[in-house]
Amino acid sequence: MSITSFVKTLQNIMRNDAGVSGDAQRLEQIVWILFLKVYAAKEEMWELHDDDYVSIIPEECRWENWAVDKKDGQALTGETLLNFVNSSLFPTLKGLEVDEYTPVSKSIVKFAFEDANNYMKDGVLLRQVINVIDAIDFTDYTERHAFNEIYEQILKDLQAQRASGEYYSPRATTDFMVQMLKPQLGEHVADFACGTGGFLTSSLNYLINQVKTTEDRELYNNSVFGFEKKAFPYLLAITNLLLHDIDNPVIVHGNSLEKNVRDYTEKEKFEVILMNPPYGGSEKDSIKINFPLELRSSETADLFISVIMYRLKKNGRAGVILPDGFLFGEDGAKLAIKEKLIKEFNLHTVIRLPHSVFAPYTSIHTNMLFFDNTKQTEEVWFYRLDMPEGYKNFSKTRPIKLEHFQPAMDWWENRIEMIDGKDEKARMFTAQEIIDHNYNLDLCKFPQEEEVILEPKELIENYIAERSRLNHEIDNILAEIQEILGDVE
Incomplete structure (x- = not known):
């Protein structure tokens, strides 16, 4: 499992999708799918050790019931997959009911999806991305820990993109x-x-x-x-x-x-x-x-x-x-x-x-x-x-x-x-x-x-990042001024 090949394979697939703009959105897309795959592996282990374990995720939205391609020709793809993700999966996970008695291991699903988004518009490409991520066996200790290096690289890439x-x-x-x-x-x-x-x-x-x-x-x-x-x-x-x-x-x-x-x-x-x-x-x-x-x-x-x-x-x-x-x-x-x-x-x-x-x-x-x-x-x-x-x-x-x-x-x-x-x-x-x-x-x-x-490419990246940061600060200041003016009126 190669760091470079894993991330680049996924990014190359998403570059063909009109709904995803830039590497920052591509990485965000990877992360919410990755979270659900990792969480599914954790649930599999929890169920092994607890016969009474009940998932907070409704059955139809659990990873193994919509994301796994069982090679029987029944896997969701194309418009069917997109409709499921946008109209069922996301609304369901965002709307999960939690309270102070909900275990942390369950409530994190709702909190993780509060502001998550599906940017992809091509259901066939989305299926390809899901298949690449599903190929990782997170129930295997060695493979899970080897993946930490890949995850670290994803975080570094995000630093450069945002x-x-x-x-x-x-x-x-x-x-x-x-x-x-x-x-x-x-x-x-x-x-x-x-x-x-x-x-x-x-x-x-x-x-x-x-x-x-x-x-x-x-x-x-x-x-x-x-x-x-x-x-x-x-x-x-x-x-x-x-x-x-x-x-x-x-x-x-x-x-x-x-x-x-x-x-x-x-x-x-x-x-x-x-x-x-x-x-x-x-x-x-x-x-x-x-x-x-x-x-x-x-x-x-x-x-x-x-x-x-x-x-x-x-x-x-x-x-x-x-x-x-x-x-x-x-x-x-x-x-x-x-x-x-x-x-x-x-x-x-x-x-x-x-x-x-x-x-x-x-x-x-x-x-x-x-x-x-x-x-x-x-x-x-x-x-x-x-x-x-x-x-x-x-x-x-x-x-x-x-x-x-x-x-x-x-x-x-x-x-x-x-x-x-x-x-x-x-x-x-x-x-x-x-x-x-x-x-x-x-x-x-x-x-x-x-x-x-700095090298020219990194000099440009540094400049873009600094300009974005300053624009963000200016936007915040303008918002505060508008809020004050609104209060005065």
């Missing part, structure tokens, strides 16, 4: 942060803007090595928790967790900023929190009011830092990726957030990342902040991760790899200051020094702005 870069954090970044925080079975790992579930699956890959018994397997199955606001990445994340053998993926489809942070109970807190929150976004006043007045930032990423602080258990550990703007920002809310972080939590490490880690989506400079809820900060270590030898920049074809973090891993276990004249690669600052400098965390900077040289 302007919403929060969908995918490079695997190397999530793996590195998980390895530094070392989650243990019995602990709960959370991400309140989980996108496609990168931090959650990196945590599961780390935890699986600790599973030895049936009891361990139960702990593993309940070890991760996610929140995702957008429908499509929610579907991607759910599928991702199912592929990692999580029978009850606890990912909430909603905005984790909507609850008042002062109302969180101990049961709603976590031992480990890992996040790469969306940058540059802004929230309405109805969201900001959920935070103490001094913490009401206009930037979404800042609000997530506050959520992490309010939802981190005593002795809990957190790692978060943030842009440079948070480190040197001096507006009232940013200063208040950094003051709370320093005075109420132990901010022990800041890793400065080289440019283009998130290429081609964005060239924003980013940093990893690690802190815990054990004591107030006494000292903060800064470490600058330089671009690896032979690289001028990271790109879609040459992404950052876990091995590039090896210098930081070696330093993490044996922290020493690394200073050459004014060039500070690693240095410890006391909390008082940071307070005296007005909570400026922009330390151990890169010596000079690196020149980013």
Whole structure:
């Protein structure tokens, strides 16, 4: 099973379909079909272990009753297949009845299809796509786990096709942060803007090595928790967790900023929190009011830092990726957030990342902040991760790899200051020094702005992605202005 051939085969089929426009829609089309195939394989295993298992999906809409081609000439295809998918399958799955008593393993079907769409208009081509996906045996452990590599590639392709870069954090970044925080079975790992579930699956890959018994397997199955606001990445994340053998993926489809942070109970807190929150976004006043007045930032990423602080258990550990703007920002809310972080939590490490880690989506400079809820900060270590030898920049074809973090891993276990004249690669600052400098965390900077040289094709992709992002921001601002003007009228 080849990564390239699987995705390209499906995309080539759909390129002949007039209803699908661009690779982004082609990938979305693949994902909802893939979800149903994976879910059918999970149900087959659940039925094996539970004679009383009843599917939430009506019999006529279960995968084996409409999607599987039994080679008897009776398989749905053409207009018959299209009519079934558009007039029966989608309305049925979107209209499934769930309540607070519905098991997560069942309710995820309804939530996954809330905003899903069938873009294809050619039923013969749709049949071909379904047959390619149905050929994968997800009940086979080896084949299911081999497919994870293909799924990872699908997520990377989506990052390049969409302007919403929060969908995918490079695997190397999530793996590195998980390895530094070392989650243990019995602990709960959370991400309140989980996108496609990168931090959650990196945590599961780390935890699986600790599973030895049936009891361990139960702990593993309940070890991760996610929140995702957008429908499509929610579907991607759910599928991702199912592929990692999580029978009850606890990912909430909603905005984790909507609850008042002062109302969180101990049961709603976590031992480990890992996040790469969306940058540059802004929230309405109805969201900001959920935070103490001094913490009401206009930037979404800042609000997530506050959520992490309010939802981190005593002795809990957190790692978060943030842009440079948070480190040197001096507006009232940013200063208040950094003051709370320093005075109420132990901010022990800041890793400065080289440019283009998130290429081609964005060239924003980013940093990893690690802190815990054990004591107030006494000292903060800064470490600058330089671009690896032979690289001028990271790109879609040459992404950052876990091995590039090896210098930081070696330093993490044996922290020493690394200073050459004014060039500070690693240095410890006391909390008082940071307070005296007005909570400026922009330390151990890169010596000079690196020149980013991209290949022409990636330069164009970068430009298109950035233009789409800016257009999206402009549309949001105009919508807010129109809403305000409407209220005035």
